[in-house]
Amino acid sequence: MKHVKIKMNNHTFLLIITVLLFIAMYMSGVLLFGDKNFGRIQVFFNLFISNAGLIVVATGMTMVLITAGIDISVGSVVAMTCMLLAWMMEHKSVNAISALIIVLIVGTAFGFVQGWLISYLNLQPFIITLAGMFFARGMTAIISIEMISIKNEMFLSWANAKFYLPFGGHENKRGDIIFPYIYPSVVLAIMVLVVVFILLKYTKFGRSIYAIGGNEQSALLMGLNVRRTKLLTYVINGFLAAFGGFLFALNTCAGFVEQAKGFEMEAIASAVIGGTLLTGGVGNVVGSLFGVLIKGTIESLINFQGTLSSWWTKITIGALLSFFIILQSLLAARKQRRRVV
């Protein structure tokens, strides 16, 4: 009995709510739009396919949020990455692999500068990354105001490669059996997720991130190098934002200024819905994955419904975010009251 009590704390409670919410939403989709084939495995896979970039970005965001920081520049970094990739490959005829390496370096450097300002100059993460957000978006426009489509053969071959599942297919009108498929981007995204999960759970670095988020002062007194750990977190986050941007570019095959607008909000919302506390110290990348899946489910529900406009996604996510933030705040208040008693 006691064992169960320990396991069922507020944080797992939040995660369980998220998982249940996802299952409930998905099931309601299957029930409502079963006639439109919502129940197909491919629809489920599409959640991953269209959100591969977001999964990676949300993973990085979760790490930053655990340190009690925040990074709202990621959406613009994604846009800058896509634009830089497109510009280098189309206008400078750089080959795809070097272009990829360059954007990853740029993203990492971006994360380094932001992280240094935040951890070594002790500046507010929000202000710095807000500036970073505008900087990266402006840089995107400086590279090119016009949209650039990617026509690089190698890049397109990456984008269009498909991995088929050997079962669960369905017949199309001509009688051919079509098996459910995923793109390589999904595999990469899941790999990133697993690596970060292990990093957070089983390495010294990961544990110090939690310690710093829980209480920076205590972490410092414990002898952890708070500044370096925070810096490293932002560097990794910058890398992941650029990598997420690459996966995003695999989906869109283009770079334009307005791309991935509001992406940071989606990443933060996914992490928060997945049970990450904005006050730091608590969080889990698996929860963030479910946060992303919930957002994807809302989108495909609106898609299948057909008559609702796209801005309903924004509003629904805003509402969900408010709900979870308030829930967190209430749980925190209850915990504090208990401590006082």
Added chain:
Amino acid sequence: MSKTLRTHIKKITEMKLFLPILSLLLVLIINVIKTPNFFNITITNGVFYGYIIDIINRSSELVILAVGMTLVVAASGGADISVGAVSAVSGAVIIFILGGGETSTDFYHAPYILGIAAAAFVGGLCGVWNGFLVAKMKIQPMVATLILFTAGRGIAQLITGGQILYLRVDHYKGLGGFIPGVPLPSPVFVAILVVALTYLLLKKTPIGLYIESVGINAKASRLVGLNPVFIQFLSYVYSGLCAGIAGLIITSRVYSIDANNAGLNMELDAILAVALGGNKLSGGKFSLIGSVIGAITIQTLTTTLYAMKVSADQLPVYKAIVVVIIVALQSVELKRMVQNLRAKFLTNTTKKEAV
């Protein structure tokens, strides 16, 4: 002699409004060098024209937003990043009510005063929501306002049906342009009115003092009998109201509402104005006039950059750099680092001399 000069200089540099005035002068000097007729004002058709008039005119919305932002920053130590989106929402509501929801119309479907009331109401309502989350639920200000930052534009699009709504009524254009017979553009008067009212409110009532004390230490203020929750809440409602008024001016200028672009990026400008005004972004003591000067400086900078053929999309890069520099200059850690470096340098030179 040099010693008294040095103390004089020190006195001047330690003045509260030193940084804002210096940066404004700097931008103005650059402008005068680039365009010698910068300060010229001409009169055509009974109204004033000129660079200066244009800058003051265009900075009106920003001044209004910066006033609200100053109070929010002072009381809660965090910024309200939803102001741009909130002004889009209130702008959408005004045009929707006055235009009767039609895409393009040339007469009022509802009395004008109702539109103004709606602007104030919607802005205030958004402020109430933000204030509730920050003051009552104790959520970090920038995260709480992040909700409306994105959802706000969704709501505005919902109201306008995703279209640009036009309201081609000359009376409506008046507030964004010129009222016949008045030589100055009308947004300036609205901005002056908002600043004057706020200034009186802060000076004639103890609210200004309350805000500062809550911003410096909320717990201690509670112990001396203030209600920090209510004061923080009030500052967010005020910021929302200011955003609503700004929305009214923005839509009056172009007699239309584009939910995607109305008030875009203005939250950064408003925060920048507060920081440029010499206010600490961590809350506490504040200077309203500093923020106003800051807002005008930013508009001057924007106009200058436009004149240098920088496109609107590229503008944020320069502004972001300015923000980072200002915030870094306020950092205690940077001062310590510079001091350490200087100390190291001095000891090195003395060592060399000893050798």
